[in-house]
Amino acid sequence: xxxxxxxxxxxxxxxxxxxxxxxxxxxxxxxxxxxxxxxxxxxxxxxxxxxxxxxxxxxxxxxxxxxxxxxxxxxxxxxxxxxxxxxxxxxxxxxxxxxxxxxxxxxxxxxxxxxxxxxxxxxxxxxxxxxxxxxxxxxxxxxxxxxxxxxxxxxxxxxxxxxxxxxxxxxxxxxxxxxxxxxxxxxxxxxxxxxxxxxxxxxxxxxxxxxxxxxxxxxxxxxxxxxxxxxxxxxxxxxxxxxxxxxxxxxxxxxxxxxxxxxxxxxxxxxxxxxxxxxxxxxxxxxxxxxxxxxxxxxxxxxxxxxxxxxxxxxxxxxxxxxxxxxxxxxxxxxxxxxxxxxxxxxxxxxxxxxxxxxxxxxxxxxxxxxxxxxxxxxxxxxxxxxxxxxxxxxxxxxxxxxxxx
Numbered sequence: 001x002x003x004x005x006x007x008x009x010x011x012x013x014x015x016x017x018x019x020x021x022x023x024x025x026x027x028x029x030x031x032x033x034x035x036x037x038x039x040x041x042x043x044x045x046x047x048x049x050x051x052x053x054x055x056x057x058x059x060x061x062x063x064x065x066x067x068x069x070x071x072x073x074x075x076x077x078x079x080x081x082x083x084x085x086x087x088x089x090x091x092x093x094x095x096x097x098x099x100x101x102x103x104x105x106x107x108x109x110x111x112x113x114x115x116x117x118x119x120x121x122x123x124x125x126x127x128x129x130x131x132x133x134x135x136x137x138x139x140x141x142x143x144x145x146x147x148x149x150x151x152x153x154x155x156x157x158x159x160x161x162x163x164x165x166x167x168x169x170x171x172x173x174x175x176x177x178x179x180x181x182x183x184x185x186x187x188x189x190x191x192x193x194x195x196x197x198x199x200x201x202x203x204x205x206x207x208x209x210x211x212x213x214x215x216x217x218x219x220x221x222x223x224x225x226x227x228x229x230x231x232x233x234x235x236x237x238x239x240x241x242x243x244x245x246x247x248x249x250x251x252x253x254x255x256x257x258x259x260x261x262x263x264x265x266x267x268x269x270x271x272x273x274x275x276x277x278x279x280x281x282x283x284x285x286x287x288x289x290x291x292x293x294x295x296x297x298x299x300x301x302x303x304x305x306x307x308x309x310x311x312x313x314x315x316x317x318x319x320x321x322x323x324x325x326x327x328x329x330x331x332x333x334x335x336x337x338x339x340x341x342x343x344x345x346x347x348x349x350x351x352x353x354x355x356x357x358x359x360x361x362x363x364x365x366x367x368x369x370x371x372x373x374x375x376x377x378x379x380x381x382x383x384x385x386x387x388x389x390x391x392x393x394x395x396x397x398x399x400x401x402x403x404x405x406x
Contacts, residue, residue, distance in 0.1 A: 011038025012366040016192065017388075019094050020044065020075065021082075021103040021110075023051040025148070025174050026132050026208065028071035029181035031102060034188065035074035036359040036368050042094060042384055043072065043375070047079040047406035050377040062351025064374065069356060072374035073346075078385075079378030079406040082113055086404040091115055093389050095124045099201075100188055104132040107142050117203045128191040128201040130184055136207035146208060148174040155212040156229075160219065163234045180211035241288035242266075242299055245325055248308040252325040255299075255315065260285055262320055269318035270311070271302050348373040378406045 016039040020031045028043075028051065035041045045051055056067035081087045092115075095101055101120065103110055110116045110131075117129045131137055134146025149170045152158045157176075162169035187204045195201060213220070222230045222238075230238055235254075237243035242263070243256040257263040263285070268274050276282045276298070281291040288295045303311055308324055315322035326334070337343050341358045348354040354373055361368050385391040385405070399405045 009366050011036075011369045012363065013038035016040070016100070017098045018042065018100040018102065019091070019098040021091075021101065021105075022132065023104065024053055025071060025177035026181045026184070027102050027104040028053075029178060030130075030132075030184040030188070031075065032071055032073055033181070033185045033359075033361075034100075036361055036371075038366075038369050039100075041075040042098070042380075042388070043075045043077050044080050044082070044091070044094075045077055045377055047081055047378065047403065050077075050079070054377065061354055062348055064348075064351060064376075069354070069374050073356060074369055074372050075375055076380035076384055077375035077378055078381045080381070081404050082115070084402070084404050086399060086402060088114060090385075090389070090399075090404070092120075092123060094384075095120055095127055097388050098127065099192065100128045100130065102130040102132070102184070102188070106145060107131075107133055107137045121201070121203075124201070126195065126199070126201050128188060128195065128204065130188055130204040130206065132180060132184060132206045132208070134207065135209045137205045141209065148176045148208070151176045151208045151212040155209060156216055156219070157212060160230060160232050162232060164232050168232070175215075176208050176212045179215045180206055180208050183211055183214070236292070236296075239285070239289060241285060241292050241295055244296065246300060246303040246311075248303045248306055248311055250308040253303075253308045253312050253322055254325055255311075256321045258321075263288070265318045266315070266320050270314045270320055271299070273302070344371050346371050346373045349376060349379075381405050 013034060016034070018031055018034055018039050018041050020027065020041050020043045022028055022031065023045070031039075031041045031043070043051075049055075051068055051072070053068040053071065054065050057065040059066045061069065080090060082091055103115075111119075117131070120127055120129055133142070134151065135141035135144055149158075152170045152175065153168070158168040158170050160168075161171060184204065184206050187206065191202055191204060219230045222228075235245040237256070237258075240256065240258045243258065245252050245254045255266075257266055260283075263282075264277060267276050267282075281287050282295060312322050312324055324330075331337065332343060340362075342360070343355060344358040345353050345355050351373075356371070356373075358371060359368050382396055385396055385399070396405070
């Protein structure tokens with residue numbers, strides 16, 4: 001297929017419509033991925049307040065909080081009060097026109113509104129209903145509130161982060177939210193495929209707790225195999241040596257030699273010390289792990305004598321994984337991100353030219369949806385009521401008068 005033919009194709013999720021009742025991080029990040037792939041996202045928000053992340057300032061752009069802008073590109077915002085009978089009926093009418101509903105209220109909230117899965121299943125058997133909660137819809141922890149850092153602390157991730165002789169440190173990014181958002185996207189797409197066979201939707205019950213446990217992966221298996229918790233290794237790796245951050249003139253860089261072949265390349269082509277390979281303490285990864293302190297001290301002394309740029313260039317030429325330790329600003333301004341369209345500029349009604357991250361999806365035959373700015377609160381309320389539900393101006397005016405919509 002030619003590039004021109006590919007460009008003319010539709011994004012892969014064209015025709016899929018998602019009713020997004022989620023807020024903050026996990027749900028919005030999930031629906032943003034679906035939007036990138038072509039789905040229409042109708043984001044329902046509380047009038048006058050909106051998604052909680054709209055208030056997480058500073059910094060901001062055009063009055064919009066950076067946190068909100070990060071997770072909501074490519075969506076339509078409807079300001080609707082779901083606590084009113086009229087608002088709940090509009091949710092039902094929208095659900096009838098949507099393929100997927102996603103929500104991340106605490107368990108029981110949607111049921112009290114008459115919008116839980118059992119209620120929606122009866123009226124909309126086609127609907128794929130995704131619930132994201134901290135600890136699951138049922139179980140001993142289901143009624144507890146939770147946020148990402150708490151889950152990092154409770155399920156092992158925090159215990160592995162930080163210096164070996166220091167306190168556990170949480171990851172600054174909401175990793176549990178991000179992982180569960182990607183699990184949610186996968187489960188939703190699997191359910192769309194399953195519905196082609198059954199004609200029915202289903203309930204997806206995703207818990208941050210489960211996601212936090214699942215991504216422990218090899219570290220959990222370390223415990224299952226040894227009966228011991230993995231050690232905290234700071235910037236080094238528990239089993240691969242050398243894999244660490246090194247100081248050089250001009251800054252730090254990270255080097256990762258995960259195999260003996262890579263270490264041989266490091267010695268022969270990068271640091272030009274093939275003699276190290278004759279020392280039994282350096283010859284294999286297992287030996288280097290046992291003699292970690294000596295190996296690291298040798299390499300630290302060598303790298304301190306050169307510049308970061310030179311060492312990274314030599315590593316890359318030799319095929320040894322290495323890169324500079326960058327600030328966020330340095331990373332976002334890097335030429336390689338720009339080349340991959342991972343930083344884009346879109347017009348925004350109040351911020352003007354808004355820079356933000358692009359999508360990581362690069363599909364050969366199906367384009368992603370061109371990025372558009374995260375919506376203002378209620379920016380598309382009338383458009384959705386008119387175009388999706390077929391409401392006339394008089395019906396919309398009545399909803400405004402009753403403050404069901406804004």
